[in-house]
Amino acid sequence: MIEFSKQKLSVLIEKINSAQNIAVITHTNPDGDTVGASLSIYKILLNMGKKVSVISPDTLPEFLECLPNVEAILTYETQKNDVKSILQNADLVFCMDFNASHRVGILTHQLDKVTAFKILIDHHLMPDENFFDLIFSFDESSSTSELLFHLLRESDLLKYFDSDIATCIYVGIMTDTGSFSFACNRKEVFETVARLVELGDINLKKIHDNIYNSFSESRLRFLGFCINEKLVVLHEYHAAYIWVSMEEMERFNVSEGDLEGVVNYALSIKGIVIAALLKERKNIIKMSFRSKDEFSVNSFAKENFDGGGHINAAGGKSSLTMQDTIEKLVSLLKGLNL
Amino acid sequence: MIEFSKQKLSVLIEKINSAQNIAVITHTNPDGDTVGASLSIYKILLNMGKKVSVISPDTLPEFLECLPNVEAILTYETQKNDVKSILQNADLVFCMDFNASHRVGILTHQLDKVTAFKILIDHHLMPDENFFDLIFSFDESSSTSELLFHLLRESDLLKYFDSDIATCIYVGIMTDTGSFSFACNRKEVFETVARLVELGDINLKKIHDNIYNSFSESRLRFLGFCINEKLVVLHEYHAAYIWVSMEEMERFNVSEGDLEGVVNYALSIKGIVIAALLKERKNIIKMSFRSKDEFSVNSFAKENFDGGGHINAAGGKSSLTMQDTIEKLVSLLKGLNL
Structure with a gap:
């Protein structure tokens, strides 16, 4: 009250x-x-x-x-x-x-x-x-x-x-x-x-x-591309992630704001408790995390990716390459024993 | 009240x-x-x-x-x-x-x-x-x-x-x-x-x-496929449609229920007032229509595709082939002068 x-x-x-x-x-x-x-x-x-x-x-x-x-x-x-x-x-x-x-x-x-x-x-x-x-x-x-x-x-x-x-x-x-x-x-x-x-x-x-309901056509097609072709589902860890390169964003003619909400699709899969979106920028990988239930992506992002936010929605970053960031993420997800 | x-x-x-x-x-x-x-x-x-x-x-x-x-x-x-x-x-x-x-x-x-x-x-x-x-x-x-x-x-x-x-x-x-x-x-x-x-x-x-947030992985990927690769946008008619074949649904291992909500993505594009989803079934094409504002897909479906529903959400069907149904639809959309 x-x-x-x-x-x-x-x-x-x-x-x-x-x-x-x-x-x-x-x-x-x-x-x-x-x-x-x-x-x-x-x-x-x-x-x-x-x-x-x-x-x-x-x-x-x-x-x-x-x-x-x-x-x-x-x-x-x-x-x-x-x-x-x-x-x-x-x-x-x-x-x-x-x-x-x-x-x-x-x-x-x-x-x-x-x-x-x-x-x-x-x-x-x-x-x-x-x-x-x-x-x-x-x-x-x-x-x-x-x-x-x-x-x-x-x-x-x-x-x-x-x-x-x-x-x-x-x-x-x-x-x-x-x-x-x-x-x-x-x-x-x-x-x-x-x-x-x-x-x-x-x-x-x-x-x-x-x-x-005011998406640009290119933003909508890019969303489709991300969830059909760039989504990686790790059912065994109850986790899923999507990663996008600068080249792909240029190819679809979308900007960073157009990625808003994309991470939620990775979380929308049954049984998935934590989801991540990895966005390539010059010299840095920006990350968005989402979770269901009690799992805190705030702590996860704070401890591992120099970030934070709320319990079910947080951000972070990595100065490793995309490939190394993905490897670090997957190894952390494995260790969570979700 | x-x-x-x-x-x-x-x-x-x-x-x-x-x-x-x-x-x-x-x-x-x-x-x-x-x-x-x-x-x-x-x-x-x-x-x-x-x-x-x-x-x-x-x-x-x-x-x-x-x-x-x-x-x-x-x-x-x-x-x-x-x-x-x-x-x-x-x-x-x-x-x-x-x-x-x-x-x-x-x-x-x-x-x-x-x-x-x-x-x-x-x-x-x-x-x-x-x-x-x-x-x-x-x-x-x-x-x-x-x-x-x-x-x-x-x-x-x-x-x-x-x-x-x-x-x-x-x-x-x-x-x-x-x-x-x-x-x-x-x-x-x-x-x-x-x-x-x-x-x-x-x-x-x-x-x-x-x-x-309990999609199957195949349903989610099929959604991505539909909006990236099967979406046709007719900006000049303020219309968009998605059509899917039985072969595609088999390939992605999805059922008709998994198409629920797909038509809404076609409507989510800025400036689009009417959207349609065309689903191939044996001997018939099932159709879903959605609209924004005052345009009535109830009347549109009733008059043209043996269907009906509500003002902004309706269904219909066609016994033509997929190709002929699309041609009929596009010609009707053109005539709407939206």
Whole structure:
């Protein structure tokens, strides 16, 4: 049960009321939750008559371009001076869906210089308490977007709610739970969606189609190639992996973002408990891990591949060659005795 | 808003109370909703102390074998005499998730002979009012399983609810909405899931993994083959199709059930509004259609391929050769001017 202290809620309202220039910031490699939550608080503040800007460190993935008011987002990567000046003039900054300033990537240095009051709304573990001035952080929440909805309700800001906001919060919850397949085992997640449908007059199928059914043809064919021809299944170790070379990605004309979700297919085989995707980059192999049940790929990635993440989803890297990385991985999988 | 007449609810309770032998029947080619709803009413009746059997016309797909109490299901295909004798002795029959007796396939003749009181619980259009004695039919419901939950609540039967039932109802809702991607644009769908989580103590991720992440390796590789090598994209008509031959299915060692969901990949391409899957069978081509937005594949299939279904999902057939069926399809797609 997510509960907010009355004192914190009144500071939140007080800071919003007195602010002249508000900035809202997403994390680096922006996903559906950070962008959904940022555009939601942006629109609430706009509906309250505030002056507000939204900033993303880098370019949004194409599938998020369907979000309402996405055109308002300033990208530091391409609009450095505009973003710098907004941050310099801001007297209130909302940090959405990240727990420390380095999570804004190339924008870190600028954010570190900000003297404005900084409010964190987030669901990751261990927020940096020295950096943020007011923290709303609940790791049991499915997503920052869900958390924001509870916060809006408890701080009596739902009177500024509209259909755009319902869409953005829905996208945040949907994408951070893999379309309600994980991290949603609380009744509040579904009660929130019920309220979004009730208040927001939103078209869930259209939103789903916009986010998930907007593959490029080359991305889809590459997915097919990966799962038919590049998948290695080690039934005896309850493990499966897919490896892709730079040459293959060039041949199919796909970028690294197009590999999103591919590792889940390796995990979708009956009896497979751990799955890995190995992506060749210049001088490094990037790795994604997924698991079922109680097996922690967070520990596995941390101990063996200089990475980490969550219990069922983590990342890592290797500076060995692809062939040597595969050999190391297979030998580790063998040793797991799954 | 789904509402039940008090009179119907009291007939329901009266019939259950007086019944000595109850049979529950799924439709042919059983899916998650018909099986989930059937096993739910089965367990409720069992918890009420009733004598009850569950019957499926044919064998369940493997991914449903994880459902609690699935071992109680009798299959007419392999247990003809047992099923006949149960139907002869039954004084009350629940028909779950189908609107007419022919929807039980090879069991139709036996069901037509049944003289017991027949209660329909279903969400398909136009139930056969002459066949069933008491009808609870609401096509706005996401699934028969969701409808059953409302019915249990309104008829004060939730006191017999348990975790098995929560799991089965959840599977019905999840599978009939494509993991909350369509047919779920009502707050009641999500309110129901919230109640299942609250009352049922269920593990949603585990259920999701059991249903969706239990592909056979050959099924997964065949999916990859279909979307990489058998997909034809007609960007100019906003259409895409996949066709598969019997030889290919034999080569990959997959059955028709393994093609479930393949057509959705053709629809997942940006800009594609209609997608088709063409499956070769002896002397006939079976077809699945999917669409986005307002384009009705129900009408398209009805007018051109002797089929029908829902607005965004329908089936059809063709007695032409594969090549001629493809030519007919492409010429129709061209004429749509999408």
